[in-house]
Amino acid sequence: xxxxxxxxxxxxxxxxxxxxxxxxxxxxxxxxxxxxxxxxxxxxxxxxxxxxxxxxxxxxxxxxxxxxxxxxxxxxxxxxxxxxxxxxxxxxxxxxxxxxxxxxxxxxxxxxxxxxxxxxxxxxxxxxxxxxxxxxxxxxxxxxxxxxxxxxxxxxxxxxxxxxxxxxxxxxxxxxxxxxxxxxxxxxxxxxxxxxxxxxxxxxxxxxxxxxxxxxxxxxxxxxxxxxxxxxxxxxxxxx
Numbered sequence: 001x002x003x004x005x006x007x008x009x010x011x012x013x014x015x016x017x018x019x020x021x022x023x024x025x026x027x028x029x030x031x032x033x034x035x036x037x038x039x040x041x042x043x044x045x046x047x048x049x050x051x052x053x054x055x056x057x058x059x060x061x062x063x064x065x066x067x068x069x070x071x072x073x074x075x076x077x078x079x080x081x082x083x084x085x086x087x088x089x090x091x092x093x094x095x096x097x098x099x100x101x102x103x104x105x106x107x108x109x110x111x112x113x114x115x116x117x118x119x120x121x122x123x124x125x126x127x128x129x130x131x132x133x134x135x136x137x138x139x140x141x142x143x144x145x146x147x148x149x150x151x152x153x154x155x156x157x158x159x160x161x162x163x164x165x166x167x168x169x170x171x172x173x174x175x176x177x178x179x180x181x182x183x184x185x186x187x188x189x190x191x192x193x194x195x196x197x198x199x200x201x202x203x204x205x206x207x208x209x210x211x212x213x214x215x216x217x218x219x220x221x222x223x224x225x226x227x228x229x230x231x232x233x234x235x236x237x238x239x240x
Contacts, residue, residue, distance in 0.1 A: 005030055005033045006030060006033040006034065007027060007030045007033070007034060011026070011027070011030070012027075014026060015027045016179070016187055017183060017187070018185070018187065019185040019186070019187065020128055020186075020187055020188055020189070021086055021087055022185075023187060024065075024087040024089060024090050025087050025088060025089035025090070026089065027089070028066065028087065028089030028090045028092065028093050029089070029093065031065065031066050031090065031093065032066055032068075032093070036124070037065075037066070037068055038068045038069060038123040038124050041217075041218075042123075042154060042215075042218065042228075043068060043069065043071060043072055043123075044217075045154075045215045045216075045217040045218050045228075046072055046121075046123075046152075046154050046215065046230060047071075047072045047075055047076070048217065049213050049215055049230040050072060050076055050119075050121075050152055050230070051075070051076055053076075053150060053152075053232065054076040054077070054119070055076060055077070055078055056076055056077045056078070056079075056118040056119040056150075057077065057078055057079040057080075057118045058077060058079040058080045058081070058082070058116060058117045058118055058119075059073035059074075059076070059077035059079075059080075059081045059082070059117060059118065059119045059120070059121070060073075060081075060082050060083075060084065060113070060117040060119070060120040060121070060141075060144060061073055061081070061082070061083040061084065061120075061121055061122070061123075062084060062108050062120055062121065062122040062125070062141060063084070063085055063108055063122055063123075063125030063128070064083030064084060064085045064090075064091075064094060064103070065085055065087070065090045065094070065123075065125070066090050066093040066094050066097065067083055067093070067094035067097050067098050067101065067103075068123060069121055069122070069123040070083055070094070070098050070101055072121060073119065073121060074098075074101070076119065077118070077119060080102060081101050081102070082101070082102045082103075082104060082117075083098075083101055083102070083103050083104070084103075084104045084105075084106050084108060084111060085103075085105065085106075085108075086105060086106060086107045086108070087105075088105055091103045091105055108137060108140060108141075109133065109136055109137055109140060110140065111140045111141075111143075111144055113143070113144040114143075114144075115143060115144060115145055115146050115147070115149075116144070116146065117144050117145050117146065117149060118145070118146055118148075118149045118150070119149065119150050119151075119152065120141050120144060120145060120149070120150070120151045120152075121151075121152050121153055122153045123153065123154070126153075126194045127188075127189050127190050127191055127193065127194065128188050128189055129188070129193075130188060130193065131193055131198070134194075134198075134199070134202050135202050135205065135206065138151075138202055138203055138206040138208070139206050141206075142206050142207050142208065142235055145235045146235070147235055147236070147237050147238065148234065148235060148236075148237050149234070149235045150232055150233065150234055150235075151203075151208065151232075151233040151234075151235070152230055152231065152232045152233070153230070153231055154215060154228050154229070154230055154231075155194070155196060155199075155228065155229055155230075155231050156227065156228045157221060157225060157226065157227055157228065157229075158195075158196075160221075169191040169192055170192065172190075172191055173190045173191055173192050173193075176188075176189060176190060196231075199231070200231075203231075203233045207235060207236055208233035208234060208235055208236070209233070209234045209236060210231065210232070210233045210234075211231075211232050211234075212229040212230070212231055212232070213229060213230040213232060214226035214228075214229055214230075215227075215228040215229060215230055
């Protein structure tokens with residue numbers, strides 16, 4: 001995409017002063033030209049990690065946005081693939097790009113699904129949920145999966161304290177907290193509210209068995225640990 005297709009600073013400001021849903025409706029036509037879209041190299045690496053875990057029949061993209069992650073699901077699922085999001089604007093863009101996929105508008109905190117999916121995935125959406133909302137979100141995904149089904153998503157290693165990314169994320173989250181304290185409606189988007197330890201515990205309580213798979217192609221940190229992992233949460237076979 002050319003630079004002229006990217007959102008202007010004014011457009012981003014209007015989006016940031018809107019609600020989450022309205023903001024993404026406004027941003028949708030230019031979203032894929034922003035840094036917020038999941039990059040192709042991350043999708044490629046996730047695909048390499050997920051493929052050996054399949055094949056799967058039906059797949060679900062949770063908070064699908066404009067549909068970047070659908071490519072991964074369509075590669076590993078032999079049946080129906082569904083994207084769910086609450087932004088009509090984002091779904092309109094997704095529908096134009098991937099007409100063979102089923103797109104459903106719904107709040108993922110109250111999804112309209114029975115246990116019909118074998119694989120659920122999500123890419124870059126968890127910053128839009130407050131910590132108190134995560135257990136309900138995980139319960140919704142659990143209820144949409146068949147026994148033994150997988151919920152998988154990439155998660156990056158936390159930034160090292162004192163590093164540039166650390167201060168950038170800390171500053172962004174602080175600015176968002178100030179914005180939400182003085183402006184309504186709220187725009188919930190935080191980078192430091194999804195700690196791996198808490199997430200693993202919450203997934204366990206929701207009925208998942210959790211494992212981590214390094215995304216080796218995304219590199220390693222100076223201590224040898226992976227820069228990112230694929231979190232794979234398997235719904236227990238008995239459905240509990």
